[in-house]
Each structure stands twice: as structure tokens, then as C-alpha cells.
Amino acid sequence: MKLPHLIGLLASAFLSMSAHAETAIVLNSVDENISFVDTKTYKETGKAPACKEPHHLMATPDDSSVIVACAISNELVFFDPKTGKEQKRIKNISDPYQLGFSPDNKWFVANSLRLDRVDLYKAADFSLVARVPAAKTPSHMAFDKASQFVFITLQDSNEILAIDLKTQQPLWKLPVGPTPAGIHMTPDDKYLLVGIMGADYVEVIDWRARKTVKKIVTAKAAHNFLARGDGRHVFVSNRTVNGSISLVDMQTLTEVEKYDVPGGPDDMEIRADGKELWATARFGRKVQVIDLEQKKVSRSIPVGRSPHGVSFINHAARQ
Amino acid sequence: MMQLLTDYFVALQGWLFDTLVQPLLFAFGLASYVEMGFDGVEFVLLGSIELAIAYALMRPLEALWPAEQWKQRQAVRVDVLYTLLNRLGLVPLTVFALLAPIFMELESWLRFNNIIPRQLEDWLPGLDYHPLVSFLIYLVILDFAEYWRHRLSHTFGWWWALHGIHHSQRQMSFWTDSRNHLVDDLIAGLWFACLSLFIGVPPGHFIGLLIALRLVENLSHTNTRLTFGGIGDYLLVGPRYHRWHHALELPADPRFRYGCNFAILFPVWDILFDTLYLKEYLPPTGIHEGSAEEVAARDNFWAQQKLGLVLLWKALSSRKKQSPSG
Numbered sequence: 001m002k003l004p005h006l007i008g009l010l011a012s013a014f015l016s017m018s019a020h021a022e023t024a025i026v027l028n029s030v031d032e033n034i035s036f037v038d039t040k041t042y043k044e045t046g047k048a049p050a051c052k053e054p055h056h057l058m059a060t061p062d063d064s065s066v067i068v069a070c071a072i073s074n075e076l077v078f079f080d081p082k083t084g085k086e087q088k089r090i091k092n093i094s095d096p097y098q099l100g101f102s103p104d105n106k107w108f109v110a111n112s113l114r115l116d117r118v119d120l121y122k123a124a125d126f127s128l129v130a131r132v133p134a135a136k137t138p139s140h141m142a143f144d145k146a147s148q149f150v151f152i153t154l155q156d157s158n159e160i161l162a163i164d165l166k167t168q169q170p171l172w173k174l175p176v177g178p179t180p181a182g183i184h185m186t187p188d189d190k191y192l193l194v195g196i197m198g199a200d201y202v203e204v205i206d207w208r209a210r211k212t213v214k215k216i217v218t219a220k221a222a223h224n225f226l227a228r229g230d231g232r233h234v235f236v237s238n239r240t241v242n243g244s245i246s247l248v249d250m251q252t253l254t255e256v257e258k259y260d261v262p263g264g265p266d267d268m269e270i271r272a273d274g275k276e277l278w279a280t281a282r283f284g285r286k287v288q289v290i291d292l293e294q295k296k297v298s299r300s301i302p303v304g305r306s307p308h309g310v311s312f313i314n315h316a317a318r319q
Numbered sequence: 320m321m322q323l324l325t326d327y328f329v330a331l332q333g334w335l336f337d338t339l340v341q342p343l344l345f346a347f348g349l350a351s352y353v354e355m356g357f358d359g360v361e362f363v364l365l366g367s368i369e370l371a372i373a374y375a376l377m378r379p380l381e382a383l384w385p386a387e388q389w390k391q392r393q394a395v396r397v398d399v400l401y402t403l404l405n406r407l408g409l410v411p412l413t414v415f416a417l418l419a420p421i422f423m424e425l426e427s428w429l430r431f432n433n434i435i436p437r438q439l440e441d442w443l444p445g446l447d448y449h450p451l452v453s454f455l456i457y458l459v460i461l462d463f464a465e466y467w468r469h470r471l472s473h474t475f476g477w478w479w480a481l482h483g484i485h486h487s488q489r490q491m492s493f494w495t496d497s498r499n500h501l502v503d504d505l506i507a508g509l510w511f512a513c514l515s516l517f518i519g520v521p522p523g524h525f526i527g528l529l530i531a532l533r534l535v536e537n538l539s540h541t542n543t544r545l546t547f548g549g550i551g552d553y554l555l556v557g558p559r560y561h562r563w564h565h566a567l568e569l570p571a572d573p574r575f576r577y578g579c580n581f582a583i584l585f586p587v588w589d590i591l592f593d594t595l596y597l598k599e600y601l602p603p604t605g606i607h608e609g610s611a612e613e614v615a616a617r618d619n620f621w622a623q624q625k626l627g628l629v630l631l632w633k634a635l636s637s638r639k640k641q642s643p644s645g
Contacts (some may be wrong), residue, residue, distance in 0.1 A: 030358065032523035033450070049448050052438075052521045072519060073447075074435050091441075094430045115427040131431060137351060155351045179350035198350035221350065239353075241337040263333070264357075283333050283357055285325065302322055305361075306354070 023084055024269070024312040025066050026280060026287055027057045028304025034068065035303040036084045037287065039271075039312055042299045048084060051077050055097045055113075056267070057309035061105055066311045069096035071114060076126070081313045090126050094119060098140050104147040107165055111138040111152060118152055118161075120168050130168035134161055140224070142183040142192060144207075151192055151207065153180040160194065160205065174210050176203050184225035184234055186250045187319050193248070195222040195236060202236055204253055214253050218246040226268035226277075229316025237265040241283050245290065259295055261288050267309045270316045280307035328364070336360045359408060362526065366406035369530050373537040377493040380543040386562065386601045387542055389490055394618050398494035401620070405497040405504075413501075414508035422512050438519030454524050459585070461511075461520070461528055466588040468510045470581040472503070480630035481506075484623045487616070489605035491565055493541040496533065500627035535584050540565075544601065552597060553586050560586060563596055565604040570596045 023045070026035040032054060036046045051070035054077075059066050065078040065087055074094050078087040094117075096110035101123055108123040116135040121128055136156035143150050149171065152161040158178055162171040178198025185192055191213070192205040202222050204214040219238035226235045228247070233256070236246040243265045247257035259277075263284020270277050276298075277290040287310055289299035340356045343349075404410050429436065439456070440446050446453040472482040481503040488495050499507070514520065520528070539561035547557045564580035579596035582588045589595035608614045616622035 030523055032521055049450055051447060052440075052519060053523070072522060073438060073440060089447075092435055094435055095426075112430070114423060115430055117427065117430065133431075178348055197353075198345065198348060220345075221353070240341065241333040282354065283329075283336065285329050302325070306358070 022312075022314070023082070024278065024287070024310055025057065025079060025081065025084060026303045026307050027054055027068055027309035028306060029053065029055055029308040030306040031304035033304060034079065034084075035307075037301055037303070039314070042289065042301050044301060044303060046084070047304070048079075048086070051075060051089075055308055056099060057311055058099050058101075059311050059313070059315075061101050063313055067099060068309075069093075069099050069110065071095050071097050071112075081311065093121075093126065098138075100141045100143065100150070102143050102147040102150065102165065103145055106147060107150070109141055109150050111141060113137050113139055113155070118150070118163060120150075120163075120165070132163055132168065132170055134170070139180070140182045140195075142185045144185060145189040149207075151183055151185075153183050153194060155179050155181065155197070158198075160192065160207075162207070172210060174205065174207075176205070176212065177201065177215075181222075182224035182236075184227070187227075187231050188250075191250075191253070193225060193234065193236075193250070195224060197221050197223050197239070200238075202248060216248055216253055216255055218248070218255055219244045219258070222246075224266055224268065226270060227317070227319045229270060229272075229274060229319070231317075231319055235268055235270070235277060237261075237268060237279060239264045239266050239282065243281075245277065245279060257295065259290050259297070261290060261297055263288060263300075266307075269310045269312060271312075272314045272316050274316055278310050278312075280310050282306055282308060332357070332360050332364055335364070359412065362411070363406070363408040365526055365530065366408065366533075369533055370402065370406045373493055373534060377537060377541045377543075380541055380545055381492060384544045385542050386544050386558065387490070387603070389542075392490065392492075394488065394490040395492050395494055397618050397620050397623070398488060398492065398498045401499065402494050402497040410497075410501065410504050411508075414505055417505065418508050418512050422516065426516065436517055436519070440519070453521065454527060457518075457520055457524055458528055458531060460518065461514070461532070462582070462584040463588060464510065464514050465532070465583045466581050466592075468507065469583065470577070470592075470594065472506075473577040473581070477631055477634040478503075478506070480634045481627045483606060483630070484616075484627050486565060486604075486606045487608065487613070487623070488565075489567075489603070489617070491540055491542060491562070491604040493537045495540040496536040501624060502627060502631070532583060539583075553590070556580075556582050556584055556586055559601060560597060562601055562604060563598070566602040567605045567607070568602065572596075 022039045024037040024039050033047050033050050035044050038045050050068050052072035054068045054070050057066050057068045066081045068077045076090045076093050080087055095112040095115050097113040098111040100109045105123050108121040110119045118132045118134045118138050120130045139153045139155045141150055141152050150163050159173045159175055161173050164171045176194050177196035180194045181197040182195035192207045194203040196203050200220045202216040203212055206213050218236050221239045223239040224237045234248050238244045243261050245259050245261050245265050246255045249256045263281025263286055265279040266282045268279045279288045281288050287301040288297050291298035336357050344356050472478045481500040484500045485498050539556045541558045543558050546559045552560050569575050579594050616626040
């Protein structure tokens with residue numbers, strides 16, 4: 001077992017003992033609020049206002065905050081993942097849609113899907129370093145292990161954009177399948193997996209050679225990724241009304257399992273013990289809980305409109 | 320109970336989206352617009368529910384306590400068509416498709432020049448934490464902006480050339496609310512988009528704000544004797560109040576040469592800006608058209624669309640202001 005895996009597992013084990021680690025935070029994009037869900041009773045316990053048109057949330061690398069990206073109100077809102085209380089707001093973060101921290105924690109990247117731009121900030125103080133034009137419709141992002149590059153899916157021009165973080169300049173673009181959405185780096189740092197939302201597959205890209213090496217058929221509207229935490233598998237949400245979630249083996253580059261998940265599964269989170277996968281059902285106003293031993297949806301938790309992100313502190317490692 | 324209704328609504332929305340909208344989006348390579356398409360289905364469904372509520376509440380008022388008795392309701396048909404085009408999303412979708420790219424470009428340009436327009440919450444940070452207060456404040460602001468948009472559409476001759484279509488109905492009913500020239504709808508969309516850009520109307524409030532405006536507007540156009548009473552008529556725009564706005568004969572006072580009672584929701588704007596006129600009796604509605612062609616267009620959708628453009632062209636060519644009363 002590699003050191004980062006061990007650290008991740010130890011951290012998860014420690015956090016799972018926390019008395020306050022039982023609340024999931026769910027972002028409701030259209031309702032512009034967040035729901036708190038008790039992960040033991042599977043009930044929504046409350047709601048809190050977020051901001052104008054929030055899209056996506058992510059935990060900070062140290063899990064001390066959950067950040068909500070507020071596209072219309074141009075800000076980031078930080079919530080305490082244990083208590084759900086708002087910690088702070090950072091204003092003048094222009095039109096953030098999808099967020100990411102580079103693995104070395106030096107860079108904070110915000111994609112502006114609406115306004116065709118990628119903003120690079122210093123992660124230490126969220127000060128803007130560069131604005132990179134990124135037509136059209138920059139959606140999701142992934143980083144290489146060395147934090148040299150950030151790779152962005154361009155939804156409406158069907159491309160991957162690579163940005164050099166040292167120079168903050170666009171480096172290259174690579175055509176991919178129709179409407180690329182989620183993007184994920186394999187643990188060996190070799191391949192980028194791209195969810196091809198306009199079709200039914202995950203495109204595997206050898207990013208150093210800049211070529212597609214394989215297409216893994218999953219299901220219609222392959223959308224987003226979440227690592228299972230075992231360093232080998234990744235979940236892929238296939239976001240249609242009668243959707244599903246595929247499990248892809250990143251070593252063999254094959255689909256190994258699939259679960260029916262109705263309601264447009266989108267963003268996901270996995271429990272530290274690896275037994276449950278939570279997915280926001282964008283078209284169902286629900287969070288679907290998938291029992292990974294039974295391999296089926298075991299709970300449907302009503303939340304707000306267009307749930308677009310779920311996070312809990314008691315999660316598995318991120319790879 | 321509420322959760323059960325929500326579940327039914329979401330199931331219907333999902334089914335419509337999956338059956339009608341999503342296949343088209345995928346077929347035309349527009350998978351990027353899936354979320355927008357799904358929200359669009361909700362928009363149409365809520366519009367339909369709002370219309371059903373309006374029909375259930377206001378049609379009985381027209382039947383039981385009419386302001387005017389009509390032998391035939393044929394003239395209402397064209398207003399029904401306008402309403403369906405509006406509520407089924409065709410008009411809003413077209414307006415959005417035309418305006419969204421322009422405003423995206425504008426916003427994008429502003430951001431690249433490090434200009435982030437200030438929003439209402441920058442001055443009133445507390446609004447972030449009080450959604451209901453925020454909704455009410457945006458409702459008041461929106462209504463204020465609508466008052467001026469409406470008033471200006473009566474003031475400028477070129478704009479009146481379009482807006483006159485709305486006033487040409489002599490059998491005004493709750494359906495008349497949506498009777499607008501399509502270019503007039505486009506200008507209204509432009510007005511709203513500018514407002515959004517400068518104060519940042521929360522998208523989450525949008526449907527609620529729209530439904531509130533539409534319900535009151537449906538009611539205010541209703542052919543009924545219903546009033547909100549001596550005080551109530553000065554608090555919320557109702558059928559009697561708005562009927563005076565549509566009166567065939569405008570009050571003689573020069574203050575009202577472009578019309579009166581421009582408010583959409585709250586009469587306070589007419590009170591503040593001295594454009595309020597209210598009498599007990601209920602006047603006939605309509606305008607005095609200037610030509611046989613205009614009279615012929617009263618009940619015909621395409622004739623109205625053509626007429627609006629012709630009158631707009633004439634107004635812009637001659638730069639001569641036309642009187643709202645024709």
C-alpha cells in the first residue's frame with residue numbers, strides 16, 4: 001500500500017470516530033441553499049441559505065471546510081463540514097462553477113462555464129493570478145500529480161484544454177467526443193478519463209501522447225467521476241432520468257459493475273468504510289444512497305431542487 | 320402530502336424531459352443544455368399550473384360578476400393563443416435564445432476587464448441569509464422597474480406602436496395579460512436582463528417572482544366587477560384599477576395624456592409618480608384605432624404582428640409620437 005493511501009485510510013478512520021461527523025451537506029442549485037442530512041437516519045435535518053446559483057461544492061484538501069461555488073453572486077461560501085455553519089464568504093471570485101485544488105495545494109482553480117474562462121488563484125489566499133480564455137464552456141477539471149498542468153473539459157467545443165500552471169498559459173487542446181463533462185486522472189498519472197456526456201462512454205486519453213487510447217462504454221450521458229478510494233476503481237455517473245452509475249477499473253480500463261440509479265445521478269461521495277455511495281439525483285430532487293454490497297439503491301432522501309454536490313467528512317480516500 | 324405532490328410533479332417533469340426534450344437535445348448535439356432543458360420543462364409545467372389556477376379562479380368571476388356582458392367571446396380567442404404561446408414556453412424560450420448570447424458576451428467582456436457588477440447583496444449582505452425578505456425586496460424592485468418599462472412603452476411613440484396591440488382588445492379578460500407583440504416581449508426580456516445584470520436577480524427567485532407577477536396580472540385583466548375595496552384597490556392592482564389603465568377614453572387631465580395606472584403589482588408607484596386615476600364605474604376598454612387595417616387586426620394574431628412592425632417602422636421613420644388613445 002502506498003503512503004498516501006495509508007494516510008487517507010488513517011485519516012478516514014480517525015474522522016469516522018468523530019462525534020460530529022454524521023452530517024452530509026447537499027447543495028441544491030436551483031433552490032440556492034444547502035441541505036443537511038443525517039447520515040445515520042438518512043433524514044434531512046435542516047437547510048441553510050447559500051448564495052445565487054450555487055454550482056458544485058468541494059471539501060478543502062484538509063477537510064476543514066466545504067466550499068460552495070456561487071456562479072451568479074461571484075463568491076465562495078465556506079461551511080464547517082461538522083456543524084454546517086457558515087465560516088466565511090470570499091467575494092469577487094468571478095462566476096465560479098467548478099472548483100479544484102492542485103495536488104500540491106498551491107493552486108485553486110475555478111472554471112467559469114458561463115463566461116468561457118478559467119481563473120487561477122493562489123490557494124493560500126485566493127488571490128487571482130491569471131484569467132485564461134477557455135471557449136467553449138469549461139466544465140470539469142483534473143490535475144497531474146506534479147501539479148504542473150490542469151486539464152479542463154470544454155463542453156461545447158468538444159475538447160480538452162491543458163493549461164500550464166507555471167506559465168498560466170494554455171498549452172494545447174485535444175478533440176474528444178461530444179460534450180465532455182467530468183475528467184479524472186488515473187492514479188498512475190498516465191491517463192485522463194473523460195465522461196462523454198453527449199454519448200455513452202468514457203474516453204481514455206494518454207495525455208502525454210495527446211491521443212485517445214480507448215473508449216469504455218458505460219451508459220448514455222457519462223458525466224462525472226469519483227474515486228472509490230482503493231487506488232484502483234472509479235465511479236462514473238451516467239446522468240439520465242433513468243440513470244446509472246458504473247464502476248470502472250482504472251488498471252484494466254474496463255467497466256466492472258453497474259448500478260441502476262434513477263433521477264439523473266451527478267456528483268458523488270463515498271463513505272469511509274466503502275459500503276455506501278451517495279449520489280445527487282439532479283432530476284429527482286433526491287440523494288440516492290447506493291448500498292455497494294447489495295449493489296442497488298437502498299435509500300432515496302428528498303432534498304431540494306437540482307441537487308448538485310454532496311459532501312461528508314467521513315469519506316474514503318480521494319483516489 | 321407535500322412530499323407526495325412534489326414526487327408526482329418531479330416524476331411528470333422527468334417523464335416529459337426524458338420522452339420529449341432529452342432525445343432532441345442528444346440528437347442535435349446539445350447535451351450541454353440538458354440542465355437548462357430540464358429546468359425549462361419545470362418552467363412550462365409551473366406555467367401550466369399557474370394558468371390552471373388562474374382559469375379556476377378567474378373564469379368563474381367573469382361568468383358570475385362580469386364587468387361587461389358579451390354576446391360572443393370570439394374576440395378572446397386570439398388572447399388564448401398568446402397565453403398558450405407564452406405559458407408553453409415558446410415566447411420565453413425565443414426571447415432567451417436571442418438575448419442570452421449577447422449578455423454572456425457582455426458579462427464575459429466585463430470580467431476580462433476585471434469589472435464585476437455590484438449586486439444588491441453587496442449593499443445589503445443580510446439578504447444572503449433571509450430568502451423570504453430577499454424575495455420580497457426583489458419583488459418590489461422588479462415591480463418598480465416594470466412600472467417604468469410600462470410607462471415608457473406608453474410614452475415613446477415607437478414603443479407604443481408595439482404596446483398598442485395589448486390595448487387593442489375590447490373584450491378584456493384574464494387571457495389578455497399575455498397579448499403582446501413579440502418584439503414588445505423581446506424588449507421586456509431585454510429590460511429584465513439589464514436589471515439582472517446590475518442588481519443580480521437570484522435565479523432561484525425567478526420562477527416565484529414570475530408566477531407572482533403573472534397571477535396578479537391575470538387577475539387585473541379579468542372582466543369582473545370585483546374590487547379590493549376602498550383601501551385595497553390602492554394597495555394591490557386589481558381588476559377595477561387596471562381597467563382604468565385599459566380605458567377606451569383616457570382621463571382629460573394632461574397628466575394622463577400617455578395613460579394612467581401603469582403599476583403592475585403595487586399602486587404605490589402611480590401614487591408616487593402622480594399617474595393614478597380611479598373612479599367607481601367601470602369603463603369600456605380598447606383604443607381608437609387610426610385605420611380600418613388596425614381595426615381588422617384586433618382579433619388576428621398574424622395581422623397584429625405585422626401591424627406592430629408597420630407602425631413601429633412608421634414611428635421610427637417619422638419620429639412622430641403617437642397618442643396612446645389613438
